[in-house]
Amino acid sequence: MTDDALTLTRELITRRSLTPDDAGCQALIAEKLEHAGFTCHHLRFRGVDNLWAVAGDDDGPLFCFAGHTDVVPPGDAAAWRHGPFEAVIDNDRLYGRGAADMKSGVAAMVTAACRFRMENPKHRGRIALLLTSDEEGPAIDGTRAVIDWLSQHDTQIDYCLIGEPTADQILGDTIKTGRRGSLNAHITVDGHQGHVAYPQTADNALHRLISLLNELVETTWDDGDELFPPTSFQASNITAGTGAENVIPGRASANCNWRFNTAWSAAALREYVAQLCKARHIDPDGIEWRTSGEPFATRTGALVEATKTAVHGHTGLHPTLSTGGGTSDARYIAPTGAETVEIGPVNATIHQLDEHIAGSDPAQLAAIYNDVLSALLAE
Numbered sequence: 001m002t003d004d005a006l007t008l009t010r011e012l013i014t015r016r017s018l019t020p021d022d023a024g025c026q027a028l029i030a031e032k033l034e035h036a037g038f039t040c041h042h043l044r045f046r047g048v049d050n051l052w053a054v055a056g057d058d059d060g061p062l063f064c065f066a067g068h069t070d071v072v073p074p075g076d077a078a079a080w081r082h083g084p085f086e087a088v089i090d091n092d093r094l095y096g097r098g099a100a101d102m103k104s105g106v107a108a109m110v111t112a113a114c115r116f117r118m119e120n121p122k123h124r125g126r127i128a129l130l131l132t133s134d135e136e137g138p139a140i141d142g143t144r145a146v147i148d149w150l151s152q153h154d155t156q157i158d159y160c161l162i163g164e165p166t167a168d169q170i171l172g173d174t175i176k177t178g179r180r181g182s183l184n185a186h187i188t189v190d191g192h193q194g195h196v197a198y199p200q201t202a203d204n205a206l207h208r209l210i211s212l213l214n215e216l217v218e219t220t221w222d223d224g225d226e227l228f229p230p231t232s233f234q235a236s237n238i239t240a241g242t243g244a245e246n247v248i249p250g251r252a253s254a255n256c257n258w259r260f261n262t263a264w265s266a267a268a269l270r271e272y273v274a275q276l277c278k279a280r281h282i283d284p285d286g287i288e289w290r291t292s293g294e295p296f297a298t299r300t301g302a303l304v305e306a307t308k309t310a311v312h313g314h315t316g317l318h319p320t321l322s323t324g325g326g327t328s329d330a331r332y333i334a335p336t337g338a339e340t341v342e343i344g345p346v347n348a349t350i351h352q353l354d355e356h357i358a359g360s361d362p363a364q365l366a367a368i369y370n371d372v373l374s375a376l377l378a379e
């Protein structure tokens, strides 16, 4: 393998693409893809640049590489060992904002897609790239909007590989095949304020809130499974009282969060909590809910198997299948029914000063991605 992927990673790092500014990353990528026969659709939604590039025939599956060209701000640039947008290689490490998250992954996806097209001009199905410049921000007009656009054009992704940084220690040790859901609740309980010496004339809102929280803390939600840890509940804030020792609080509130697996949905959790509220004469309408994401998982399938085999072939490692870590745009792609896998470089320095990867990572990733394409689309 050549160093095409490393060169492209460095070219992308030198473009200051702070969310949602793409800074020309997608134009550079589109030029390379068009040389390899891709048709590029530049989809700009409310100031966010997105790229949908596709090549091949619809006589087989649609394989999509997905990712983002935007990066988070560097912080104090002077505190970096090397300038965050200079893409310096030092001691076999490539430094720069986005080196790991995720310009190396993007460069490797582009390199693999182009190389595979050149070497397999009669491959089955289609190869696509879905890139956005709004993953690190609100993520409203990015991948989510492109997915809506695709569904309006009757386009269904069968396999989706996302080159986000997934490795803990060394490239290939971990791939992600799903994510837990996250649900937030702000609970407000109303009672009636009064004197602590005359409880019969008051209604202590704090006592009823504590009873509810205690039940939630004591609940065993599920046991988890081979891919997910058990669903967990955490209370993070509680507010009640006037500050005086002799006043029964008339209102009490709490913030809490569930991290939940596929045994639950946000709607099922809300309904369960509503029943607990009713048993305590707490109005469930006093709860403000916010769903950060529903859980999803690809438990097995051709893409997962091809990825495990390709990783082992190039690294000798048997990757751990994980559902941990923060969200990614997989949350918008997996629910369409696409088999979805994330595999990328080590995530130890993402969003930090001195973000870096091993200089050999882009080429090694491109080789892994190329093998995955071969397994799924070779004629």
Ligand SMILES: [Zn+2]
Binding pocket: 068, 101, 102, 135, 164, 165
């Ligand atoms: Zn990322």
